[in-house]
Amino acid sequence: MKKIYFLLAIFSFLISYSQLTTPFKLRYKASLKGDMTVISNNITNRVEKGTSNIAYNTLNINSSKHNDEFVMGYIDIDNDSSTFSSSSADLILENKEAKKIIYAGLYWSATYKYNSGELTKKGEFLALDPTRENFNEIKIKLPNQEKYIDIKGEVIFDGLNLRSFKETSPYAVYADITKEVVKLSNPFGTYTVANIKSTIGKIKGGVAAGWTMLVVFEDSTMKEKSITSFDGFAGVTSKAMNIKYSGFQTLPKGQVNAKIAIAALEGDSNLVGDQVLFKISNKDNYIPISNLLRKENNFFNSTISIENEHFLNREPQSKNTLGYDSSLITIPNPDNSVIGNNSKEATIRLKTSGDRYYLFFTAFNVECIETKNTEKTEEIKENPTALSTTVIENTTTTVNSLATTSVINTQQIKEQAKEPIYNNTPKPIEVKKEESISITTNIAPTPAVNEIFNYDISGQPKGYYIIVNVFAKQRNSANFIKFLKSKGINAAYFFNPLKKYYYVYIVKSNNKEEVESLKASKFNNTYTADMWVLSVNNSKQSTSIAQKSFKKGIIVKNSLYKKEA
Structure with a gap:
């Protein structure tokens, strides 16, 4: 196991913004010797000489145009009749x-109000093809492969029916393609994404x-890093949006x-005023982030870049x-003037005074050091309630007749993690002795009756x-x-x-009384195993009794959750 000194074990991600539409949540977390990178490309471009495949390189603020000044078409580089982009x-x-x-x-x-439209001489935007199709299924051709494979993603956001986004109707989609990539004998090379x-x-x-594709890789010759990614959707206009990292x-x-990765829609090269700022909690001022390509007052400028260079x-x-x-x-952190030693909280602030943009992805990467006692963090590829995960190895849990080796995929976990509807009458649970497996695990004991x-x-x-059970491993909860x-x-x-x-x-x-009543009635006499009430975020301090009790281990045997002396 590995224990990271700089471990974002209770890494929190909070956003305050009046037009936040899909809260940003943890998508992935890992601590490893290695690093992260991103590869990206646009899929639409201005039509020139009957094609949209010709690169557009005008960056000068005075001479470049907005994307709404062009007739835009699909980029389509593959000469494959099965793809349109x-x-x-x-x-x-x-x-x-x-x-x-x-x-x-x-x-x-993408911005996707309808399939195609035009600007009339009267200055009206009209649909030529008002059809709007499903957009969460695309194709990808992996390195050294001849054929595309189909990818179906999770819709993070769709702005079609929201008043604030009715003109452009943007959407954002995510897909975990790790399985497809890692099985390649050589995963390095050209990735072609089609039919967006x-x-x-x-x-x-x-x-x-x-x-945009986020890639995380191991390399034993590199320094230890903690890598965390988040996704959601927020339109950034005149009000600042704060992303807070703590714990x-x-x-x-x-x-x-430290470094960050960001992907956004609708940042124009020649519209200034958009900023990304950074502040540690014990500092008074936000410091604007910039480099040779991204200016302090024009960070989002319709470019794809890695560090100080265009990604070409x-x-x-x-x-x-x-x-x-x-x-x-x-x-930038010269002499630790932005991020100091022993810092415990940081905030990234996004704002604009001129150019609106839509943020849907960000990742945070920090170097860390190892200690003799080691503990390893595990990634979260789904998007449940949890904000982060730490797996404590050498702890085993088996729940009744369910094998801990069962594979629970991302979609299953998401379905299982939906908010429970407690007023639905459940079926009684009868735990038979032969269904149970006696195991030892480090999980929380029940509190006293009241x-x-x-x-x-x-x-x-x-x-x-x-609460009806507590586990040290995520898969056992699932x-x-x-x-x-x-x-x-x-x-x-x-x-x-x-x-x-x-x-x-x-x-x-x-409603505390309602919960206590349900507990006292054994969930309307339908749940006969042990249960207890946990209060979350209802006071500023946790009880000392609770803190002490978590240091003890218990035995689970022949019940859903039973403490044995």
Whole structure:
């Protein structure tokens, strides 16, 4: 196991913004010797000489145009009749023989009000083809492969029916393609993404579309890093949007190194005023992030860049991507003047005074050091209630007849993690002796009969929860929820980063008396196993009793959750 000194074990991600439409949530987390990178490309471009495949490189503020000033068309580079749009980007890493890809997350986003439109002489935007089709299914051709494979993604956001987004109707989609990538004998080379849907022609506000892939890789010759990614959707206009990272501690000595990756839609090259700022909690002022390509007052400028250079290992290789923006940038930190040693909280602020943009993805990367006692963090590729995960190895849990080796995929976990509806009458659970397996595990004991534990858990909805089981490993929570569902009971779980446990609950309510009544009635006499009430974010301090009790281990035997002396 590995224990990271700079471990974002209780990494929280909070956003305050009046037009936030899909809250940003944790998508992936890992600590490893290695690094992250991104590859990207746009999928729409201005029509020139009957094609949209010709790179557009005009960047000068005075001479470049907005994307809504062009008739826009699909880029389609592959000469394949099965695709209507396609663009590519190359994954190239130094010393690739030493690198092992462990995660690949693909995002695509576009403005998509209808299939095609025009601007009339009267200045009206009209649909030529008012059809709007499903946009969460695309194709991707992997390196050294001749054929495309189909990818179906998770819709993060669709603005079609929202008044604030009615003109451009942007969307964002995510797909985990790790399995497809890691099985390749050589995952380095050209990735071609096809059939991303967008409006073409013209719409009010402008056509923009593209894709970004986050790649995380191991390399034993590199320094240890903690890598975390988030996705959601927010339109950034005149009001600032804050992204807060907390629950960590930077190195006590030496240089603090960190970088971020960001992908956004609708950032124009010649519209200034958009900024990304950074601040540590004990600092008074926000510091604007910039580099040679991204100015302090024009960070989102329709470019695809890695550090101080345009990312040009792609086709087409437009320097001005007309409304699609993707970047990987080190946070400038001379002499630790921005991020100091022993810092525990940071905030990224996004704002604009001129150019609106839509943010849908960000990742944070920090160097860290190892200690003799080791502990390894595990990635989260789904998007449940939990904000982060730490797996404590050498701890085993088996829930009744469910094998812990069962594979629970992303979609299953998402379905199981939905908010439980406690007023649905569940079926009684009868636990037979032969169904149970006696095991030892480090999980939380039940409180006294009338005692309620309380914890302040950043990002977890405030309320009172009826807890029916606690686990040290995420997969066992998912297995147990699956077991409950087989018995007719809806359930969900959340992660307590303070103690690194997963809590499975069947009731959540803001009404304390209601929850206590349901517990006392054994869930209307339908749930006969042990249960207890946990108060979340209802006070500023956790009870000392709860803190002490978590240090003890218990035995689970012949019940859903039973403490044995």
